[in-house]
Amino acid sequence: MSDISPPRRRPGGRTARVGAAVHEAVRALIEERGRDGFTGRDVAERAGVNEATIYRRWGTLDNLVLDVAVAVAKLNQEQPLPDTGSLRRDLLLWAERMTTELGAPEGLSLLQAAIAARAHTATDSDRARQITDIAAARADLIQQMLDRARTRGEHTPTLSRVLDRLVAPLYLRAIFGYGRTELDLDDILDNTLAE
Template sequence: MGGPEVKRRPGGRSARVRAAVLDATFALLRSRGLEGLKIAEVAERAGVHETSIYRRWGNRENLLLDALLEVTEGLRVPDTGDLREDLTAYARDLAAFLATPLGHALEHALAAAGDDPDAQRARDRYWDTRSARSRQIVTRAIERGDLPDTVDPRLVIEMLVSPVHFRVVLTREPVDPDMPARIVDTLLGGIARG
């Protein structure tokens, strides 16, 4: 017979290291943007060895992607069975996230990232992942028969979130509480006839 079974504790050292590295990544993203993010500086700020970061994430791109997805995990993809309600809730949650200091900083970091290949790949993977998740709202509506099957789910989501991102990044205006519902009503008024 073998010895007692060893069980890993959730929230153990691995979770603490991950949290410290992601916190350091967020702090550096806020202060320097995507292009200024260096693994060595993340490691120093997190109090871990660079090798620990490379062992877990492999490269800077994977660390960036994990950090960006982690911070936006709270952007739920609602599934109430009502397209208008789901789209409005999604746009409202996005606006609320982007109004936070971290959301604002990450949005600007994503928008400002230049041609650095790692940053570009991380940004592309981030948007592809977020888009795939949020398109489920529209896909479910098509499956329920609420929208014609000719509707492009990606285009609907892009049309939904673009005005919110436009306000935050370009005009730096606040997103008023009624704006998400107005966007959705305008959007649905146009696509329902499509």
């Protein structure tokens, strides 16, 4: 039996095609119905694959959705960073982009997956690590904008300050909405860049 090859995972192979079809199906279903509006069977039907294939490869629907959310986040992170020559303008463009991402159904799914993984840190370190990686990659992008500004001789806040003063309010408003208050991005940027 030793001559049976392991499944090939080269790009363009069957495994890759199934992966792409399943990811596409999940993105479409999240868009149409939200994270809780579909089952593994729905994904299988939409992707034209066997439901058992999905569970064999991803284990659970939650893991599959996390996998898709991580892939979307990575794609988003591959967009070129704003580079306007002014840190304030860079951060403004970046904040607007993040607000759009967070408002999209997939952005909310990533957040849900992040929190689910957080609740499982003790039992499922692989999921927790994926989220830590995404958060770290996002922080690296901010650090790149800060480093460029410092090189230009601009006053630059610490990464921690940008997370607390700029990123955090965007997340809070994405989760809970705005209620009777408004997000004032100008005030938030003043506060982030205060010396």
